[in-house]
Amino acid sequence: MKKYLLNTETVEKKLQRLALELIENNLDVPELILVGIEEHGVVLAKNIQQLIQKNSKIATELLTLQLNKKKPEAVTLSREMDFTDKVIVLIDDVTNSGKTLLYALKPFLNAHPARIQTLVLVERTHTLFPITPDYKGISLATTLQDHIYVEVDGDKVTGAYLA
Template identity: 35%
Template sequence: MVFTKESLILEHQQILQKVKRIAFEIYEQNFEEKKLVLAGIHENGYFLAQQLEQELKNISPLEIQLIEVRLHKTEPLEHEIQITPLPESLKDTAVVLVDDVLNTGKTLAYTLRVFLEKDCKKLEIATLINRHHPLYPIAATYTGYSLATTLREHIRVVQENGEWGAYLI
């Protein structure tokens, strides 16, 4: 797939700025917590969660636990959701589920069950780009960039050689 400068909607520096702002918002809403779990959805959501972890460690005393969530995005009920490392309990723990693009909310909706079963204290959602096509009752608590698109358009967030880019295709 070829990405062109014309389809670029967020360049590397802009994405880093969005991540930094989201980190500040997360800290503002969770400053009383001792521990915060960032659960990044494989693949780009996990990369973004890693960036958020770095930013949060720079600005807050919070203990951050980073976990990766893997699920089959087209057939989520047919495959088990994998969490690495799997926490024994999330009781009394705030969790922020991180993904790159919020489109219909399907991926996030199927992922919620795993965290609800672990009895987390609070469950929030952070997304770099919100496309506003909800088919599931999912809303992002933290959004880097809101972009109304048509159903035929797609957003692709790519990381190549340590550089981020978000493209409208």
């Protein structure tokens, strides 16, 4: 039996709110570089991109980032580009320890971006690394034994549950 934290309808509302927060906090920015961390972060990034395009005139660029979440030694982007003075938004489904978001910063550290922001659907409050998402759909206090899973069907996030 799955203990759902978010159902499809709630996820849609959270994504709408997250997109509006991004727009509000970046009104002075002509373009946002959305970087979805594979796999579910990419689906979230696509949804956020659509909502930004629907609700603002801010241009968006979507990239995907690959890394092994258990041993994040190599971090690769779907394509290279100049990130100088750009606003980058790293997007993932769940923060557990903060390790994934921390290592996902690697490709951008020497690029001199204007800002780097982080967005997650579910934030767990017991991170081991100094990462706190700028935008979060829901924040939960969980035990280390708890696992949070985000369900995706194609390009749609259908829910999140605690196991």
